[in-house]
Amino acid sequence: MTLDQLYQQRILEHNKDPQHFGPLPEATHRGRGLDALCGDDIEVALIVQGERVVDAQFSGEACAVTKASASMLMSWLIGRSITDIPEAYEAFRALLANPEARANELLGELNDLQPVGAFPARRGNACLPWQATLEALAPALGKSV
Amino acid sequence: MASRAATTAAPIDLGAIRAQFPILTREVHGQPLIYLDNAATTQRPIRVIEAIDDFYRHTNANVHRGVHQLSVEASEQFEAAREALARFIHARQQREIVFTRGTTEAINLVANSFVRPKVKPGDEILITHMEHHANIVPWQMLAKATGAVLKVAPMDSKGVLDIDALVELMNERTQLLGVVHVSNALGTINPVTEICELSQQRGIPVLVDGSQATPHLNVDVQALGCDFYCLSGHKMYGPTGIGALWAKAEHLEAMPPWQGGGEMIRYVSFEETTYNDIPHKFEAGTPNIAGVIGLAAAIEFLEDTGIEAIAAHEMALLDYATDALSQFEGLRIIGQAAQKGPVLSFVLDGAHANDIGTIVDHFGVAIRTGHHCAMPAMQFFGVAATARASFAVYNERHEVDAFVDALGRAQDMLKP
Ligand SMILES: Cc1ncc(COP(=O)(O)O)c(C=O)c1O
Numbered sequence: 001m002t003l004d005q006l007y008q009q010r011i012l013e014h015n016k017d018p019q020h021f022g023p024l025p026e027a028t029h030r031g032r033g034l035d036a037l038c039g040d041d042i043e044v045a046l047i048v049q050g051e052r053v054v055d056a057q058f059s060g061e062a063c064a065v066t067k068a069s070a071s072m073l074m075s076w077l078i079g080r081s082i083t084d085i086p087e088a089y090e091a092f093r094a095l096l097a098n099p100e101a102r103a104n105e106l107l108g109e110l111n112d113l114q115p116v117g118a119f120p121a122r123r124g125n126a127c128l129p130w131q132a133t134l135e136a137l138a139p140a141l142g143k144s145v
Numbered sequence: 146m147a148s149r150a151a152t153t154a155a156p157i158d159l160g161a162i163r164a165q166f167p168i169l170t171r172e173v174h175g176q177p178l179i180y181l182d183n184a185a186t187t188q189r190p191i192r193v194i195e196a197i198d199d200f201y202r203h204t205n206a207n208v209h210r211g212v213h214q215l216s217v218e219a220s221e222q223f224e225a226a227r228e229a230l231a232r233f234i235h236a237r238q239q240r241e242i243v244f245t246r247g248t249t250e251a252i253n254l255v256a257n258s259f260v261r262p263k264v265k266p267g268d269e270i271l272i273t274h275m276e277h278h279a280n281i282v283p284w285q286m287l288a289k290a291t292g293a294v295l296k297v298a299p300m301d302s303k304g305v306l307d308i309d310a311l312v313e314l315m316n317e318r319t320q321l322l323g324v325v326h327v328s329n330a331l332g333t334i335n336p337v338t339e340i341c342e343l344s345q346q347r348g349i350p351v352l353v354d355g356s357q358a359t360p361h362l363n364v365d366v367q368a369l370g371c372d373f374y375c376l377s378g379h380k381m382y383g384p385t386g387i388g389a390l391w392a393k394a395e396h397l398e399a400m401p402p403w404q405g406g407g408e409m410i411r412y413v414s415f416e417e418t419t420y421n422d423i424p425h426k427f428e429a430g431t432p433n434i435a436g437v438i439g440l441a442a443a444i445e446f447l448e449d450t451g452i453e454a455i456a457a458h459e460m461a462l463l464d465y466a467t468d469a470l471s472q473f474e475g476l477r478i479i480g481q482a483a484q485k486g487p488v489l490s491f492v493l494d495g496a497h498a499n500d501i502g503t504i505v506d507h508f509g510v511a512i513r514t515g516h517h518c519a520m521p522a523m524q525f526f527g528v529a530a531t532a533r534a535s536f537a538v539y540n541e542r543h544e545v546d547a548f549v550d551a552l553g554r555a556q557d558m559l560k561p
Contacts, residue, residue, distance in 0.1 A: 003507040007500075007558050016561050037515050038499045039523075039530025061529055063499035064559060122503060 005115040006122070007064065015064035020074035024057035031136030033066075033128040040066045040125060044132040046077070048140060053077045058129060065113075065122050070129035072109050082137050089130045096123050154453035162450065163539050165190040176509030179544040184329045184357060184488050184535035185513050186379045189443070193383060196442035197435045208434055209408065209425070223434055226441035227424075233444045234355075234374065235365040236391050243397070243424040244432055247388035248356040249279040251375035252323070254390055254427060255352055256283040258400040259373070264320050266292030271314055271349070272323045273298045273306055274525055275331055278518045280323045280354045293320070300525065304331035304480040308339065315347045322351045326358035330519035330533070331480025332463075332488030334362070341370035350396075356380050356388075360537070361459060361486050363452045366391050378436065382537075383443030387436030390427075397423040404429040455538045459487035462536045462545060469549045473556065479531050487536035490517070493552075496559040498530040504558060508551035510544075 027045035034041050042060035046053055056074040077085070091104050096117035103111040116126040134141075163169055168188050171178050180188060200222070206215035208223045224239075231239035245251045260270065270284045274297055281295075288295050296319075298311035306324075315322070322344050327334050337353055344351045352373040358364055360381040366374045373396070377388040392400075402409050402420055406429035411419045420426045447455070466489050470476055475494030493501060502514035513533045516523045523529060534548060 003504060006503070012558070015559070036520060036529075039497070039515055039528070040499070041529060061497075063497035065500070119503060122499070125499065 006119055008112070008115065010112050011064060011068040014068035014071040018058075018067050018071040020057045020071065020078075021059065021067075022057055023059055024055060026055075027057070029136040029140060031132040031134070031138075033060075033070075033132030033135075035066075035124060035128055038063060038066075038125065040128055042066065042070060042129065042132055044070070044074075044129060044136050046133070046136050048082060048137070051081045051083060053080050053082060056133075058132075062128070063125055065116055065125040066128050069110075069113055069116075069126045070132075072113065073129045073133065076108055076110055077133065082140055085133065085137060086141065089127075089134065092130060093127065096126060154451055154457050157450060157454045157458050157538065159458075159539070159541060163541075165192070165446070166539050167191055167194070169539060173509045173511070174507050176507075179508075179510045179540075179547055181534040181536065181540065181544070181548060182511045182513045183360075183537035183540075184380070184486075184517075184533065186385065187360060187382050187537050188539070189384070189439075190382055190446045192446060193439045193442040197384065197439045200435050200438045205435075207431055219434060222438050222441075223432070226437045226444075229441045229444045230389055231391075233364075233448070234359070234376075234391055235367055237367060238394055240423050241391055241394050241397065243390045243392070243427040244437055245375075245388050245390055246386055246433070247377040247379070248277075248354060248375040249283075249377075251373075251388060251390035252279055252352065252354065253283045254403050255321075255373050255375075255392070256287045258403045258427070259350075259392075259396060260321050261287055261291065262401060264291045264293045267318060268293045268320050269296050269314075269316070269318045270294070270321050270323065271296045271298065271311070271319050273311070273325065273335075274300045275304065275306065275328045275333060275519065275522045276323065276325050277329055277354060277356075278520070279356075280325060280352075281521065284323065297521075300333075303482055304328065304333045304522075305482045306333070306335055306340075308336070308343070311340065312343050315344065315349055317347075319347070319349045322349050323354065324351065325354040326364075327355075327361065327486040327488075328480065328519070328522070329357045329488065329535075330490060330517040330522045330531070331482065332485035332490065333480060333482040334358075334484040334486055336484075337369050337371065345370060357486055357488075360447070361452070361456050372396060378440040378443060381443055382446055384433075384436045384439040387433045387440050389440075394423065397427070400427075402426050402429070406430045408432070450538060458538060459536045459540075462540055462542065463487045463489060465542060466534060466536070466545045466548070469545065470552075473552070475556075479526050479528065488533060489535070490531040490533040492528050492531050493556060495561040496556055498532040500559055501532045501552065501555045504555035505548065505551040508547065508554070510548045510551050512548070 024045035040062040047055040350372040374391040379385040409429040498514035
């Protein structure tokens with residue numbers, strides 16, 4: 001795995017120009033993703049209606065991998081049922097853990113993050129936005145299961 | 146800018162130095178290793194590796210416990226190492242050296258055995274804004290348990306301690322001043338002699354975190370005038386898991402033991418236990434014998450090479466690297482004290498430290514990224530993380546060049 005695959009165009013573009021980046025004052029759910037050791041500190045803010053995510057934004061400061069992952073994840077989240085998210089996170093982690101794994105349809109554009117798996121020190125960065133999302137949804141998911 | 150070391154030391158023979166470090170011949174991602182994470186831990190010269198190997202092959206036995214030959218030899222080597230360390234930091238007596246796992250354990254020992262028995266609610270522990278978590282958290286824990294208050298002396302935007310403000314924070318409630326000799330996050334060398342004098346005038350004992358000082362500075366605990374000095378073997382070319390607390394004998398005599406067990410006792414019955422003499426009173430259980438012996442070999446390496454020569458070499462590298470980094474647009478050096486250890490912490494616009502670290506690693510260059518276990522210092526500079534290159538005696542100019550090239554690549558890749 002080469003450096004260029006990690007810092008591929010897509011990841012760099014999301015880093016420079018992240019989507020769904022900024023405040024979401026009407027958020028119904030918020031979660032923090034903090035990796036003090038790396039210096040990543042983001043917030044994921046969601047608007048959930050019924051069981052559906054209708055809007056998602058992230059904010060804060062983070063490295064390119066975390067930012068790109070968050071940027072892609074926010075787009076992915078919008079329109080999803082919150083009950084599908086924990087399973088999708090497992091699928092995402094499985095994707096990073098196995099460089100041979102085939103793209104997982106469920107994950108869409110998030111498949112582009114697979115090369116991060118080859119950089120064990122950076123896997124946590126790709127997962128941080130998911131963890132913040134699940135933290136945000138913990139009360140809602142607790143109720144719905 | 147870093148200070149230019151005024152020294153008369155003969156230059157080191159870099160080839161001969163590098164030949165002593167087997168790890169320097171390995172490759173990382175197909176590139177020669179360029180190890181610039183020395184403030185986290187240094188590499189070990191062959192004599193340290195061999196001393197440990199030799200101990201386990203030929204001498205291994207428990208210390209201070211047997212009449213048989215191996216035990217006698219192991220005990221002799223163990224105590225010879227204590228003597229070497231005492232000489233190295235100019236301790237008055239070797240019984241003032243307590244072996245610990247490292248600086249962290251040494252500070253915790255002082256917190257629990259020296260400060261805790263005398264501290265009352267409302268008493269104060271004074272530290273500085275540039276301390277490593279090892280010299281913050283034990284005091285916070287102590288404060289929480291006893292009702293004492295942690296006070297923090299400020300620094301300026303260059304990372305220089307504000308001595309006037311420090312003195313203003315000293316008062317009759319201050320039970321201890323804890324100060325880092327050389328900051329791992331900023332490089333700042335604190336004027337410890339002056340600080341100790343000001344503190345002693347007010348009757349306040351001083352603990353110095355010397356973990357980043359012993360590999361670069363001539364440390365004379367008596368001349369510094371401190372009460373406690375803490376160090377880690379792995380920062381000074383020795384093994385991990387071994388370090389020491391130096392303390393004035395009168396303090397150690399008066400302090401109760403911290404941990405209980407074997408080695409630290411003279412006599413035990415269920416009714417009563419009498420403790421061993423110092424320093425053994427503070428060395429409960431079987432110690433890291435091989436680590437101590439490896440540490441002695443590291444001290445021998447430092448003495449043979451010469452601290453002044455090491456410092457002169459490292460300062461030249463620091464100056465060279467500082468000049469090179471100053472050419473980068475959008476680069477800010479965090480920690481610009483006039484007196485610095487060989488530490489270069491920085492942030493680069495548009496490039497997160499983590500990404501810089503990953504990219505330069507792919508060119509074989511190992512640097513540290515993150516908060517460097519000094520989160521309050523990072524907060525002071527308004528950054529979550531920095532990238533840090535730190536130098537040791539075996540680093541070369543061309544390695545700085547390679548690092549600077551790799552950093553340029555990182556900047557290009559991540560450029561907004
Ligand atoms: C300034 C400083 N203090 C304390 C420590 C802690 O040392 P150790 O982990 O060896 O106990 C370190 C090591 O990172 C340090 O750099």
